[in-house]
Amino acid sequence: MHCVTAEVIHQEVVHGGYRVLQLRAPDLVPHVQPGQFVHVRVPHMEAAVLRRPFSVYKADGDVLQILYKGVGKGTRTMTFLAPGDTLSLLGPLGHGFPTLQPGNDPILIAGGYGMAALYLLARQLPVKGVAFFGGRSAPDILCVPEFEALGWDVRIATEDGSLGTAGRVTVLMDDWWAARSHDAAHVEAYACGPNGMLQAVAARAQQHDWTAWVSVDRNMGCGVGACLTCVLKTRTPEGDWVWQRSCTEGPVFDSRQIVWDAEGAS
Amino acid sequence: MADLQVSIGALKMKTPVMVASGTFGYGPEYAQLVDLNQLGAIVVKGIASEPTKGNPPPRTFETPSGLLNAIGLPNPGVEGFITEYLPFLRQHTVPVVVNIWGRTIEEYVAVARRLSEADGVHALEVNVSCPNIKEGSALFGTDLDAFTRVVEAVRAATTLPLIPKLAPNVADIGAFARAAENAGADGISLINSLPAMAVNIETRRPELGNGTGGLTGAAIHPFAVKMVWEAARAVQIPVIGIGGITNARDALEFLIVGAHAVAVGTASFTDPNTALDVTAGIADYLDRHGYPSVDALRGTLKWER
Known part of the structure; x- marks a missing residue:
């Protein structure tokens, strides 16, 4: 620091x-x-x-x-x-993304700026896979040639249908999962984007037994863990919950650790 | 070079610039960025007898030259503080002032007793004025009798230097300063944050999860200077000036109106080294104006009325 x-x-x-x-x-x-x-x-x-x-x-x-x-x-x-x-x-x-567990299949899910936030990870991961990019409209889809040049299979969804599949990025993920062989390797997902998107990724991770690392975007104060502005609710092993600081313990969390609520993450 | 040392009772500080409670964590958060031993003292975030989770987000909201907050005093409890943070702080030479709070007088006394037995605590700041606790703690800050009772009770529970932190939202700050002095306080610090509120006009909801909060930052500085001036005239015990310091000039105003020392708060969020920059600026000012010490400048306000 x-x-x-x-x-x-x-x-x-x-x-x-x-x-x-x-x-x-x-x-x-x-x-x-x-x-x-x-x-x-x-x-x-x-x-x-x-x-x-x-x-x-x-x-x-x-x-x-x-x-x-x-x-x-x-x-x-x-x-x-x-x-x-x-x-x-x-x-x-903050704590960034952990590296891929050997043998796992990586996927990336990004919305808006999230694509830029995943670039360094995309470059560093030892195995490349599918990158799901979503946005409101074609101009919100960023960095595609760069991810493709790194070896990622980039699939695009826009809400207005101006680029790629019409709809949310989760539609692409669901189609990909449905077509996937059930004896394929364990999925390790890395996601950055709006809270609603992260929650949708977390729901799929829960449902399909993926590991999902989500980078949360919270209002932030000091950035170093002192002011306790950027907290979100996380589960403890004892079944209770605690606030954790997205600036220090995060911004990347295991999706199963987060207590999600109607706003995406409480 | 001018002598920067100041004392608040038995609390000896090598500079008059402290970091204020709630804006510097418990020390480790800023240790990679700031040489903690160059600070006058670290006032750690408020500690209660039991762990507290704090308020729901949003916990802060930026306003023009200010920051509105309702963090809700989350803390690991006094035992958690002693085991998790004191060993780290003991590795440093910087004096440690622990800000304490409670919902009842008994809770204040319990925290004060426990910290008095602990190794590495140099003074207690008594938080009677945090506006964000609902169970009634705020009453201690604005009711003169309740304030007097809590300071007397904590005084009886500890021999550590005792510094009540005064609430700004009272009609006569001098009366609270005198009450603290009469109850045996070694000094007073002021001001705590100003009760405040902001509303999102699109959602018509408060900007803070807690609804209301406390305002800090440069916006409150002139208000704080006036309060410190009034309090310093009312008592003989040392006064610590707090409120919206972002540079040496702001800190010097507090010293000129009578403060023995100052604490930098919200500005540490903007620039972690603000307190040390302020210290250097004070030293430079004293040298340029021929003051041999901080004490020589204190209370030298010129005002012929």
Whole structure:
């Protein structure tokens, strides 16, 4: 965990308003594990007391990349960042994805930015499999050529049918599972996206006896485990529940550990 | 270089800049980022006699220059704190101030007694003013008689330096400061968060899971300065100024109106090293203005009325 001053190298619009921000952070980048995040102090936001958390998209050499969209106060301000600007970067933070158990079949399930958050994992996993990408519309489907270049079988669903199968990503998963041989290897799923999608993945993991690792997105405060803002309900072995911090014990959890409620995760 | 040492009763600190309860965890959370031994003291998150789970999310909500929170004082209980966190803290030289709270006077006394037997606790801060506990703890902060009773009871239960943390939502802060002094407190700290609320106009629901909460951050700083000024004039015991410090200037205001020391709170979330940056800024100010010590600057407000 480091708190460093990072320099903006480059920022570009990918498509659909999604942007990639490249930052030079030599002391931080080598420590990034797949599924971890960084906490950004957005410049020119004096009235904001909190940093903004972002999944790491890519981390190579001394360059870190964040994929985001200007939708809120912080991210809209970030769209004005230009090469040479500097910002305070805290990270890498949290527990990322565990590596695949030998013999298991990996699948990836991603919604929206979740695709970027799974990229490092997709690259690192020793075995490639099917990657299910879902989004509202074609512009929300990201990074497909990159995942294909890594050897992943990318299958796409959009809610408006503008790209791939019409409907939710879970439809693709259900079709894939139905066509799959029942004596095939144990499935290990890695998911990042909206809470509703994560809950749907968790339900299938429960039903089909998969292992599922889900990366949750919670409102976050300090990012280091001190403020206890980003908690979610998790089961204990004794049958009770405890709050766990998505910034510290997470953001990646075993889906069976989470106490899900109507909002996705309580 | 100016002498930065200050004392709150028997609590000796090598700098006047502490980190405030609830904003720095129990120490380990920030240990990779901040040299804990350079802090004046660590005030750990509130400890009760039994473990507490805290409030449902959302627990915080960002407001202009502020942070609204209703965390609900989750904590591992006094035994959990002693076994899980004190061994770590004992490996450091930084003084440890434990913020304590209870739902009844008996609970306050029980925590104070237990911590007094533990090795590595240097002072107790008595939280009488957290607005987020429903069982009535807030009454201790705003009812002068209840406040006096809890401070007297804890005083009788411990010889550790005792620092009641005052609630800001009272008509006469001086009366509470004097009550603390008369009950045998070694110092007082103020202000705790301001009772506050935010509403989502689309859902028409409160932004916090708890409905209401406490406001902290830069937005409350001028209010805190006025409260500290009033409290410091009312008592002889040391005052710790808390509320919206983000830089050395904010901290120096507290010292000039009469505080012996200060605590950095919400700003640690923004930048973990804020407390140490503030310390460096205070040292620089004292040198530039020829003050030999923090104590020499204290209460030097110029105001001819």
